[in-house]
Amino acid sequence: MTIKEKEEEVIEEFSFFEDWMAKYEYIIDLGKNLNGYPPEQKTPENIIKGCQSQVWLHAYMDGEKLIYKADSDALISKGLISLLVGVLSDQTPADILSNKLKFIEEIGLNEHLSPNRSNGLSSMIKTMKAYAIAFSK
Amino acid sequence: MDLAIQANQKIDVQKVREDFPVLHQKVNGSPLVYFDNAASTQKPKQVIEAISNYYKYEHSNIHRGVHTLSLKATEKYENARGKVQAFLNAPKPEEIIFTKGTTGSINLVANGFTTLLKPGDEIIISYLEHHSNIVPWQMLCERTGAILKVIPMNEAGELIYAEYEKLLSRKTKLVAVNHVSNALGTINPIQQIINQAHQYGAAVLIDGAQSVSHFKVDVQALNADFYVFSAHKLYGPTGVGILFGKEEWLNKLPPYQGGGDMIKTVTFEKTTYNELPHKFEAGTPNIAGGIGLGAAVDYIETLGVNNVGAWEDELLHYAVDKMKTLGTVRFYGTAKNKAAVISFLLDGCHPYDVGALLDQQGIAVRTGHHCTQPIMDWYKIPGTLRASFSFYNTKEEIDKFIIALERAQKMLL
Numbered sequence A: 001m002t003i004k005e006k007e008e009e010v011i012e013e014f015s016f017f018e019d020w021m022a023k024y025e026y027i028i029d030l031g032k033n034l035n036g037y038p039p040e041q042k043t044p045e046n047i048i049k050g051c052q053s054q055v056w057l058h059a060y061m062d063g064e065k066l067i068y069k070a071d072s073d074a075l076i077s078k079g080l081i082s083l084l085v086g087v088l089s090d091q092t093p094a095d096i097l098s099n100k101l102k103f104i105e106e107i108g109l110n111e112h113l114s115p116n117r118s119n120g121l122s123s124m125i126k127t128m129k130a131y132a133i134a135f136s137k
Numbered sequence B: 001m002d003l004a005i006q007a008n009q010k011i012d013v014q015k016v017r018e019d020f021p022v023l024h025q026k027v028n029g030s031p032l033v034y035f036d037n038a039a040s041t042q043k044p045k046q047v048i049e050a051i052s053n054y055y056k057y058e059h060s061n062i063h064r065g066v067h068t069l070s071l072k073a074t075e076k077y078e079n080a081r082g083k084v085q086a087f088l089n090a091p092k093p094e095e096i097i098f099t100k101g102t103t104g105s106i107n108l109v110a111n112g113f114t115t116l117l118k119p120g121d122e123i124i125i126s127y128l129e130h131h132s133n134i135v136p137w138q139m140l141c142e143r144t145g146a147i148l149k150v151i152p153m154n155e156a157g158e159l160i161y162a163e164y165e166k167l168l169s170r171k172t173k174l175v176a177v178n179h180v181s182n183a184l185g186t187i188n189p190i191q192q193i194i195n196q197a198h199q200y201g202a203a204v205l206i207d208g209a210q211s212v213s214h215f216k217v218d219v220q221a222l223n224a225d226f227y228v229f230s231a232h233k234l235y236g237p238t239g240v241g242i243l244f245g246k247e248e249w250l251n252k253l254p255p256y257q258g259g260g261d262m263i264k265t266v267t268f269e270k271t272t273y274n275e276l277p278h279k280f281e282a283g284t285p286n287i288a289g290g291i292g293l294g295a296a297v298d299y300i301e302t303l304g305v306n307n308v309g310a311w312e313d314e315l316l317h318y319a320v321d322k323m324k325t326l327g328t329v330r331f332y333g334t335a336k337n338k339a340a341v342i343s344f345l346l347d348g349c350h351p352y353d354v355g356a357l358l359d360q361q362g363i364a365v366r367t368g369h370h371c372t373q374p375i376m377d378w379y380k381i382p383g384t385l386r387a388s389f390s391f392y393n394t395k396e397e398i399d400k401f402i403i404a405l406e407r408a409q410k411m412l413l
């Protein structure tokens, strides 16, 4: 699936939720279900700066594709990074860099997460893109 | 709090709430419940109007003109100083210095002590301090070669007094502690701390950021050398604060900043400095802020600061009892003497998750380290949730808070 198609999936998923608590419940569930972060990568260098909670991000190439793994000590942050990993992981660095993510705005995460958290969100995206730049060289 | 708060009049909460326009709004679809009062309190319309009237009808620069508006503005500003003097029971108005806030006041004193310290002198602070009452002293130590000592705390978040006694010596030049801890609510035994420091000839600065809004403070009875607070935590505006200093101490300190108002005569060869309090008030001050603080002091004095404290105390006990029934709340800071601040975690839940979910339900609490990282390190936690009450909070709001906590917990576990 392309990044665009994955985004559409997420937007569709969120369209079923009636209120904000339901969206949060879903994000929290995503957080609870995000596993498989390599323990040896839980290093201070892998912590994304600018998040209120600790969020770890690790990235590596698998053939042509960039793979992201992430974890967090807070569930909402973990759910958010899980959304991003779901959309961006397993794509080529070139595709990751050329796509302007639109789903965050469309599902209203921008407005409804507190400023600190949406800062966290933008730091997450920035860090993910930085990896894509690094790996496309 | 089990201190001697003697209320003689119960606060009429519904009536006082009418004074606070900000409280009557919905946040994320629910009526706002504002439990972040230790970070900053809301403003009554009396304060807002004092500031707006000043700008509408009375504004002019102060201490400078002979024209009527300037004289009036000067009088209002100086009246505000007088109100703060009475509020703290300070002996003289010139012992009340307007600053930018608690942080500004502490930095002023720390800067002044640069000339009074020599290498090997000691400054004592405590484990419970806000970063504002840590960093300026560390910087002072770096400038002078003085040494910083820290009074440790126990599990309940109380200072270990016996350790303080051991730290004191003839080398101690200054002791700086808070009256009430912002992170844990602990009320410190500052009367004892001051008395004991004075036996060694050390000066004592009390950080009153969290105390003046909760109970009566009398700087003469305490015999404090310096007492500092911020207007914005006392229902007044941001950007203004107070440094009370005993005249003898303020005279020993050199001026902090140079500029207009703080001088007597200026030539290129030599400048002589103005008297107190102007020596420490260089430049055009926050005039509206000072006047707003005066209005805030009037407001709280009308309610009676001890009446306010008694109601907050009742809210504290009500909330703690209710939170205990949840069975999953871990409290941080369980001092016997405690102000209306509750620092806590929910078992198995990250404070940021809980804070975000409370916010979704219209409830404002603080999450994080509360500018007191050493305390968080002591407990080996990254931060807490903190609910802090004001006299305009109600038991119904606490009931909502409990329901919201239960809901958040259900979602997170």
Ligand SMILES: Cc1ncc(COP(=O)(O)O)c(C=O)c1O
Pocket: B038, B039, B100, B101, B102, B103, B104, B130, B132, B133, B178, B180, B181, B182, B207, B209, B210, B230, B232, B371
């Ligand atoms: C105990 C204590 N000291 C100092 C400060 C700093 O106050 P301000 O930021 O108003 O200068 C605060 C405010 O958070 C505080 O609670």
